[in-house]
Amino acid sequence: IFFTLLACTIIAQLNAQDRRSNPIVSHMFTADPSAHVWDDGRLYVYPSTDNAPPKGYKTMDGYHVFSTDDMITWKDHGEILHSSQVEWGRKEGGFMWAPDCAYKNGTYYYYFPHPSGTDFKKTWKIGVATSTKPASDFKVQGYIEGLESLIDPCVFIDDDGQAYLYHGGPDIAHAYKLKENMMEIDGERHIITGLDGFREGLFIFKRENLYYAMYPDDFPKYNKMRYAVSDNPFGPFECKGVFLDHTDIITMHGSAVEFKDQWYVFYHNGSLSGGIPTNRSICFEPLEFNEDGTINMVRQTLG
Numbered sequence: 001i002f003f004t005l006l007a008c009t010i011i012a013q014l015n016a017q018d019r020r021s022n023p024i025v026s027h028m029f030t031a032d033p034s035a036h037v038w039d040d041g042r043l044y045v046y047p048s049t050d051n052a053p054p055k056g057y058k059t060m061d062g063y064h065v066f067s068t069d070d071m072i073t074w075k076d077h078g079e080i081l082h083s084s085q086v087e088w089g090r091k092e093g094g095f096m097w098a099p100d101c102a103y104k105n106g107t108y109y110y111y112f113p114h115p116s117g118t119d120f121k122k123t124w125k126i127g128v129a130t131s132t133k134p135a136s137d138f139k140v141q142g143y144i145e146g147l148e149s150l151i152d153p154c155v156f157i158d159d160d161g162q163a164y165l166y167h168g169g170p171d172i173a174h175a176y177k178l179k180e181n182m183m184e185i186d187g188e189r190h191i192i193t194g195l196d197g198f199r200e201g202l203f204i205f206k207r208e209n210l211y212y213a214m215y216p217d218d219f220p221k222y223n224k225m226r227y228a229v230s231d232n233p234f235g236p237f238e239c240k241g242v243f244l245d246h247t248d249i250i251t252m253h254g255s256a257v258e259f260k261d262q263w264y265v266f267y268h269n270g271s272l273s274g275g276i277p278t279n280r281s282i283c284f285e286p287l288e289f290n291e292d293g294t295i296n297m298v299r300q301t302l303g
């Protein structure tokens with residue numbers, strides 16, 4: 001009986017792995033996945049939305065949220081924010097690029113890059129919307145004052161409760177402490193060093209007292225995902241190299257999270273559109289760490 005039960009358990013686990021498939025969203029185009037596990041025990045992914053062709057990065061106009069409790073079945077919570085709701089945003093809309101979400105003291109803080117003027121290169125702001133729920137009822141509160149015009153926010157909260165804001169791209173990353181209100185920077189700017197070949201899309205996580213910075217590099221034509229480590233959230237970081245090879249499109253952007261005792265990396269590719277760079281799709285793979293904290297090369301799966 002014991003061996004029969006063991007065999008059934010192993011087969012059930014293998015089936016669960018077989019039933020997971022990439023990309024995880026197939027009814028629309030999604031990109032830049034930022035994954036988090038909240039207190040309700042579900043894993044939430046906050047991506048950006050790509051439009052159907054021939055539209056491009058300029059017309060990315062709203063955000064959906066997806067969640068799961070088994071890494072197999074994904075729920076689309078619908079659109080949670082649209083550029084038309086951003087009063088301070090550029091009047092032409094669009095440019096709702098890679099977001100992130102953080103949770104503190106009963107509030108979910110949703111951070112999104114968006115330009116405030118027609119000259120999108122010089123007017124990027126990091127907007128903040130808040131809600132008491134992880135996937136609905138977000139209201140835009142404004143933007144974080146005092147930042148340079150950079151994209152791709154990431155908010156990391158350390159074990160002591162201190163929140164850090166990172167943003168960056170192209171080619172430079174800045175970091176700040178955030179005040180308790182999660183909407184104002186606290187203290188001086190730190191330029192993050194050691195991110196060899198940094199392009200954009202910085203994501204910070206912590207595992208066993210080591211801070212990991214994962215980021216798309218500037219590898220020509222097709223960006224790859226590299227990582228760097230530090231014992232301080234402001235760095236300096238030490239680059240450890242590529243752990244996720246390039247996909248079929250130029251951009252790379254993602255996140256890493258632990259869920260039910262397994263680490264995962266989220267990223268995007270062009271598998272649903274046949275490699276159209278502005279019609280991306282979010283995927284995930286298991287992430288394996290070695291005893292010394294290094295990350296094994298990730299095997300990308302499709303279908």
Ligand code: FUB
Nearest residue numbers: 031097098200201251253
């Ligand atoms: O999705 C729009 C932009 O493309 C993101 O902000 C970048 O990280 C890149 O993925």
